[in-house]
Structure formats: structure tokens, C-alpha cells
Amino acid sequence: MQVELTLGQRYLPITDEAEVIFLLRLLRDSQKQSADLALDLRKILDRSGSMDEPADGGLTRIQALKAAVNESLSLLRQGKDRLCIVVFDDTMKVILDPTIVGDINAIKKLIDGVRTGGSTNLSNPLRYTLEDVKPMDGSLPKIIIFTDGNVNAPSAAAEERACLELARQANRLGIPFAVFGTGIDYNEKFLKNMAEVAGHGSYFEHVKQVGAMRLRLEDEMENLKSVQDLDVRIGITAEPVVEILEAFKYVPQQLALPVSGKIVKDEFPGLDVRGQAYLIKTKVHAGKAVGDFKIATIALSWQGVAGAGVKSMNVVVNFTADEKLISPVDKTVRNTVLNTEGTKATLSGQYNRAQTLFTTSGNTGMAKKVETLAKSDEDAKRTLRTVTVTEANKGIIGKKGAK
Amino acid sequence: MAGEIKCNNCGLDNKPGAILCEVCSEPLEVTVGASVPIIASSSAAHTPASAVGIIGRACGLVVGGNVIDREFELPKDDFGFTIGRTDLDQGIIPDVDLTKFAEKVKIGQDVGYTVSRKQAIIIRRMGRLYLRAIGGAKTMIKPQNTDWKELLKDQEEEILVGSRFRFGGSEGYVIFEVV
Numbered sequence: 367m368q369v370e371l372t373l374g375q376r377y378l379p380i381t382d383e384a385e386v387i388f389l390l391r392l393l394r395d396s397q398k399q400s401a402d403l404a405l406d407l408r409k410i411l412d413r414s415g416s417m418d419e420p421a422d423g424g425l426t427r428i429q430a431l432k433a434a435v436n437e438s439l440s441l442l443r444q445g446k447d448r449l450c451i452v453v454f455d456d457t458m459k460v461i462l463d464p465t466i467v468g469d470i471n472a473i474k475k476l477i478d479g480v481r482t483g484g485s486t487n488l489s490n491p492l493r494y495t496l497e498d499v500k501p502m503d504g505s506l507p508k509i510i511i512f513t514d515g516n517v518n519a520p521s522a523a524a525e526e527r528a529c530l531e532l533a534r535q536a537n538r539l540g541i542p543f544a545v546f547g548t549g550i551d552y553n554e555k556f557l558k559n560m561a562e563v564a565g566h567g568s569y570f571e572h573v574k575q576v577g578a579m580r581l582r583l584e585d586e587m588e589n590l591k592s593v594q595d596l597d598v599r600i601g602i603t604a605e606p607v608v609e610i611l612e613a614f615k616y617v618p619q620q621l622a623l624p625v626s627g628k629i630v631k632d633e634f635p636g637l638d639v640r641g642q643a644y645l646i647k648t649k650v651h652a653g654k655a656v657g658d659f660k661i662a663t664i665a666l667s668w669q670g671v672a673g674a675g676v677k678s679m680n681v682v683v684n685f686t687a688d689e690k691l692i693s694p695v696d697k698t699v700r701n702t703v704l705n706t707e708g709t710k711a712t713l714s715g716q717y718n719r720a721q722t723l724f725t726t727s728g729n730t731g732m733a734k735k736v737e738t739l740a741k742s743d744e745d746a747k748r749t750l751r752t753v754t755v756t757e758a759n760k761g762i763i764g765k766k767g768a769k
Numbered sequence: 770m771a772g773e774i775k776c777n778n779c780g781l782d783n784k785p786g787a788i789l790c791e792v793c794s795e796p797l798e799v800t801v802g803a804s805v806p807i808i809a810s811s812s813a814a815h816t817p818a819s820a821v822g823i824i825g826r827a828c829g830l831v832v833g834g835n836v837i838d839r840e841f842e843l844p845k846d847d848f849g850f851t852i853g854r855t856d857l858d859q860g861i862i863p864d865v866d867l868t869k870f871a872e873k874v875k876i877g878q879d880v881g882y883t884v885s886r887k888q889a890i891i892i893r894r895m896g897r898l899y900l901r902a903i904g905g906a907k908t909m910i911k912p913q914n915t916d917w918k919e920l921l922k923d924q925e926e927e928i929l930v931g932s933r934f935r936f937g938g939s940e941g942y943v944i945f946e947v948v
């Protein structure tokens with residue numbers, strides 16, 4: 367693993383209080399192979415009545431979804447990766463037991479046979495993929511959920527509670543979710559919350575065109591196949607005179623991390639081709655100190671192909687009276703702060719502020735997307751929220767995420 | 770006070786280091802540039818008990834306790850290469866030129882340099898790397914997890930990922946780490 371630390375400013379003027387912002391980037395080691403673990407994909411697909419509504423390309427949602435799943439199957443490695451598919455309305459049906467991939471055409475036939483009907487109960491298939499599907503040694507598990515509706519059977523409140531409890535269970539088991547929603551009838555807050563509770567790199571995305579699920583599924587598989595270091599854990603501990611104001615991570619999406627006291631912690635199952643990035647904002651009670659000044663300690667651990675690894679590094683700035691030494695603000699750090707703030711503004715509906723921030727950071731593409739999509743319908747706004755959290759900071763990660 | 774940044778929107782004086790205004794959250798007008806990322810050293814990397822250590826690929830410059838930049842690559846074949854500062858008058862052009870780190874320092878009554886014309890050689894033998902002092906300014910080495918020690922002329926020591934070495938005395942020096 368390669369670790370890079372970029373300080374907003376390394377040399378600062380002597381002061382009572384300063385803001386120190388730093389960006390930490392983890393990247394795969396270009397000289398090493400990926401871990402080459404088997405994928406263990408557990409797909410939970412909605413087949414409720416509303417999936418009969420028209421989608422893109424003259425297909426219904428269910429037709430487009432079946433086509434996307436079928437086309438993405440070719441990326442699974444025969445004799446190696448494991449697949450399990452469950453469909454659900456108010457009841458669930460296992461259409462493919464956890465199976466090491468062999469005959470892809472046989473799987474396609476099973477998918478083609480899926481018919482729609484009924485309302486939406488997600489907790490039963492979720493429980494099945496968490497409890498009944500047995501763990502597979504040396505693999506990267508992922509539960510992929512696709513839905514277009516509010517969970518509502520037997521009741522919305524009870525079903526949401528049950529799903530969140532299962533998300534907590536997934537968090538304890540370390541099995542991440544990829545949650546996809548389409549249309550405008552599903553509860554975006556709830557699905558997003560479910561992904562956040564499951565943790566370990568779980569995410570939620572709105573899908574405007576069901577056919578685009580093929581790319582989403584393919585990205586997911588490519589990312590998992592590129593995983594190099596496993597079980598990555600990071601802890602950032604501030605010095606006594608330093609407060610951590612905010613902490614963010616960016617892969618798979620921008621996410622504010624909780625700060626407990628002087629510590630920020632995160633963990634995720636594998637470092638893939640996108641790498642990982644963290645932005646940490648601190649307030650330093652420097653008390654007019656002069657010279658090198660330690661802000662925080664970063665501790666990292668992981669399981670590599672060649673055994674366990676750890677790294678630790680100090681975040682150190684320098685307070686100086688020499689004005690010529692004062693560093694300019696690092697461009698990447700500043701743009702990350704602006705893009706992060708722009709994303710927050712987008713999520714809270716402050717579209718003008720978001721546009722200004724993205725424009726200031728030179729992220730004109732994102733500013734344009736905000737301008738166009740914010741004026742549009744709810745479907746577009748959901749797309750915008752997914753696009754910003756996934757892409758606004760793609761410049762600092764190894765490879766762009768969702769297309 | 771020095772270094773405070775006035776917000777063009779609300780007029781607040783913001784703390785040094787700030788990027789957004791603390792009160793109105795507008796972007797502050799600051800001088801922007803590119804800095805050099807600090808590359809984490811692998812000095813704490815676990816190695817299996819049976820292994821002797823990891824052979825490094827490059828040497829990074831250490832400033833303020835951290836590796837801030839990859840400075841030069843290590844030899845990949847079994848030939849040594851010299852490290853020092855260029856002196857064209859004497860026809861000395863080392864393989865790794867550290868002229869930019871060679872500061873003039875006062876050593877007692879004399880004037881010396883933090884890096885000699887012929888400071889050290891890095892040798893690769895049987896796939897392992899060694900640093901050998903060849904005279905001039907002081908060469909110190911700090912193998913992983915131990916203290917600094919001086920390498921006298923013609924002494925050598927194996928270097929692995931995490932090893933640090935230092936050219937120059939207390940008057941001025943430059944430190945590298947194998948990465």
C-alpha cells in the first residue's frame with residue numbers, strides 16, 4: 367500500500383490558533399498483484415408489481431434489470447466466483463442458491479424466468495443472504511440490492527426497522543451492501559441510511575436508467591477484483607492541543623466520519639483500484655509555538671498478500687516567523703475542501719452555493735450538473751445527489767467510481 | 770496579526786490555514802500552490818520473522834521526521850553507484866548527485882560541506898543493498914528500530930526498507946530513508 371499525506375500548508379505563521387487541514391491518500395502498490403480473491407455476490411432483486419412500469423429503451427424495469435444482470439454475468443470467473451440470486455415481492459424466492467459459477471446460460475435462463483407481482487418485503491431476502499448463505503472462505507462478499515419501491519409489507523415502519531437491524535448485523539459480519547434504487551417511489555433516506563449502517567464501504571446509488579445497472583454491476587466486479595490489501599483499518603489520533611473539526615472519506619462515496627474525542631476511525635474490506643482518501647480538518651491551539659509542531663498520528667493496518675502490514679506516520683507542520691517560508695495553500699487540499707463543501711450543499715438543496723463552490727474549485731462539470739439537474743424533476747435530483755457524492759471528488763481518487 | 774485571512778464576504782479575520790470562512794463558510798481568497806505530498810515510510814511494516822527485511826526500491830528525502838519526496842532510485846543490478854556532490858574542476862560527477870543538498874557549513878575554523886564530493890557508495894550484491902562510507906563528510910546510518918551509528922571510512926551496512934542514513938555532521942546534514 368502506498369500512503370501519501372498532503373498538508374493544506376506545511377509552513378504556517380506563528381499564531382495562537384491555526385486551522386490545519388490534511389488529505390491522506392491510500393493507493394494500491396503498483397508493483398504488486400491484486401489479492402485475486404473469489405467474489406461472493408448475493409443479489410437481491412425487486413420483482414414487485416411496480417417493476418412492470420416502463421423503463422429506458424422501450425423495456426419495462428424488470429426487463430431492463432434482467433438484461434443488465436444477464437449481460438454482467440460474463441465478468442464472473444467460472445469455477446471461482448460464487449453467485450446467489452434472490453427475488454422478492456411480499457414473499458421471497460431463491461432463484462439461484464449460492465453456486466460457484468459454471469454454466470452461465472443456465473443462470474440466464476433462471477433470471478429470464480422471473481415474473482413480477484405483489485408488494486415489497488426486503489427484510490426476508492436480506493435475512494436469507496445474511497444468515498442462510500454460509501460464508502465462503504477467502505472471498506470478498508457483497509450483498510447487491512436493487513429496488514424501486516418503499517418497503518411496505520407487512521408495514522413500512524416495521525419493515526424499515528427490520529431492515530436496519532439486518533444492516534447492523536451485516537456491519538458486525540463485515541458484509542457490505544451495494545444498494546440501488548430506481549424511480550421516485552422508494553424511500554431514499556431509508557436506503558441511504560441502510561447502507562451507512564452496514565458500513566465497510568457500503569453505498570447507495572440512485573439509478574435513473576435501469577439499463578445502466580449493467581455498468582454499475584460491472585464496475586462493482588472490476589473494483590472487487592482489483593482489491594489488493596484486505597481488512598484495512600485506519601485510526602487518526604489528534605494531539606492534546608488539537609481538535610478534529612471534521613473528517614471525510616471518499617471511496618466509494620463522500621461520507622462524513624464520526625469523530626469521537628480526539629480519534630477518527632475507519633475500516634473497509636479491501637483497497638481497490640480507486641484507493642481511498644480522507645480529509646481531516648483540525649483546529650490547533652498552537653499558543654505561538656515556533657518550529658515543528660505535531661498535529662496527529664496516523665496508524666494503518668491491513669492484511670496483505672504477503673502477510674500483515676502496519677504503518678504509522680506523524681502529521682507535522684511548522685510554525686515560522688520567516689514570511690518567505692509560509693507555504694501557499696495546497697491546490698489539491700483546497701479543491702477537496704471546496705468540492706466536499708459543494709457536495710454537502712447539494713445534499714441539503716443549497717444549489718446556488720454548491721454551484722459557486724464547484725466553480726471556485728474548477729470543477730465546472732459538476733457545477734453544470736448542479737445547474738441542470740437542480741431545475742429538473744425529483745428523479746433528476748436523486749441522480750444529482752448520487753452523482754455528487756460519488757464523483758465530486760473523483761480527482762483525488764485512483765480511478766473514477768460509478769459511470 | 771500575521772497570517773490572518775480577511776473574508777471578502779463578511780469581513781471576519783480567519784485563522785491561518787483556513788480555506789473557508791469560519792462564520793459565513795464562503796471560500797477565502799488564499800494564495801494557492803502545489804505542495805509535495807509526504808510519502809509514508811514503510812519503517813513500521815511487519816515482516817515475517819523468517820525474512821531479513823525488504824529490499825528498498827528508492828531513497829526518499831526526510832524532512833521533519835517524514836519522507837517528503839522520492840529522491841533517487843536504488844540500483845537494480847549488481848553494480849555500485851556513487852553518491853556525492855559534483856565538482857567539475859576535479860572531474861567528479863557522482864551517479865547520484867546531491868549537490869543541491871550540499872550546504873556550506875563551518876566546521877571549527879574550516880569551511881566544509883554537508884555532502885562530500887565522494888560521500889558514499891551504494892552497492893548491490895546478491896540482490897541485497899549496502900551503503901559504504903567512502904570518506905569526507907560524516908556518514909551515519911540508522912537501521913530499522915535501532916539507534917544512529919557512524920559509518921567510518923570503508924565500513925558498510927546493509928540497507929533495507931526503513932533504514933535511514935544521514936550525510937553531514939551536527940553543523941548541517943541531509944537524511945534519506947529507503948522506501
Ligand SMILES: [Zn+2]
Nearest residue numbers: 776779790793
Ligand atoms: Zn465570512
